Amino acid sequence: MKVIKISGNVYMLQGAGGNIGVSVGDDGIVIVDDQFAALAPKIKEALKAISTKPVKFVINTHYHGDHTGGNAIFGREGTIIATDNARKRLENGTSVFGEKIPPAPKGALPVVTFNDRATIWANGEEIRLLHLPNGHTDGDAVVWFTKSNVVHMGDLFFNGTFPFVDRENGGSLRGIIKDVEAVLSKTNDETQYIPGHGPLGDRLFLETYRDALKGTVAIMNEAIQKGKTLDDVKKEKTLVAWSHLASDFVTLELYEEGLYRELTAK
Numbered sequence: 001m002k003v004i005k006i007s008g009n010v011y012m013l014q015g016a017g018g019n020i021g022v023s024v025g026d027d028g029i030v031i032v033d034d035q036f037a038a039l040a041p042k043i044k045e046a047l048k049a050i051s052t053k054p055v056k057f058v059i060n061t062h063y064h065g066d067h068t069g070g071n072a073i074f075g076r077e078g079t080i081i082a083t084d085n086a087r088k089r090l091e092n093g094t095s096v097f098g099e100k101i102p103p104a105p106k107g108a109l110p111v112v113t114f115n116d117r118a119t120i121w122a123n124g125e126e127i128r129l130l131h132l133p134n135g136h137t138d139g140d141a142v143v144w145f146t147k148s149n150v151v152h153m154g155d156l157f158f159n160g161t162f163p164f165v166d167r168e169n170g171g172s173l174r175g176i177i178k179d180v181e182a183v184l185s186k187t188n189d190e191t192q193y194i195p196g197h198g199p200l201g202d203r204l205f206l207e208t209y210r211d212a213l214k215g216t217v218a219i220m221n222e223a224i225q226k227g228k229t230l231d232d233v234k235k236e237k238t239l240v241a242w243s244h245l246a247s248d249f250v251t252l253e254l255y256e257e258g259l260y261r262e263l264t265a266k
Contacts, residue, residue, distance in 0.1 A: 025123025061154025138170020
């Protein structure tokens with residue numbers, strides 16, 4: 001578990017799941033996401049190296065298991081907070097790529113939810129939770145540590161790779177672009193951004209990511225206007241200029257297919 005000091009009271013933990021944001025201080029520990037249950041001992045060990053205070057709040061940026069897998073464990077210590085939609089996905093279960101995601105156990109469910117925004121006052125600063133809908137999922141939240149000037153973006157920001165868009169659960173690439181632009185409009189040149197996956201980023205990284213996504217939408221729309229089919233798009237490698245953003249998880253072909261289907265959906 002890699003520990004990175006960012007600014008003020010805020011740290012980032014990197015492990016095998018989504019990046020964890022951490023705020024420490026006299027009020028206790030606030031964590032943003034908690035990766036997988038199996039990693040909880042390593043996460044606790046990393047937290048103890050930063051602060052001896054207990055975990056007071058657990059904030060989920062969305063429902064995916066690589067961000068909420070430790071809820072049942074950390075929820076014994078702190079209050080779990082998420083958007084209304086994130087709780088619904090956890091409580092009811094869902095499916096991704098046709099694979100069934102079972103309901104989470106009761107102890108892993110958020111006990112405080114919000115639809116638009118919420119505020120936590122802890123460790124000497126205002127921590128703003130903003131629901132930015134229909135981006136990565138329909139229940140995304142970004143967490144803004146206002147004094148430390150750090151924003152945890154959740155999976156609205158994949159630093160260095162194509163994002164995964166959970167369209168089965170309300171996600172949209174165009175929504176991600178809109179949400180990223182909303183965050184950029186509220187922050188400044190000194191803000192640091194914790195991505196859901198990838199290294200810590202500054203404003204240039206987030207703007208570059210936004211511009212890349214907008215570029216793929218523009219080129220794909222152009223191909224669609226020319227009557228290109230999905231097979232044409234794949235054969236012609238329409239998005240090859242952005243192939244450096246492909247990963248084992250989101251390949252160029254998978255990204256092309258998802259974007260094409262999103263832009264042609266009625």
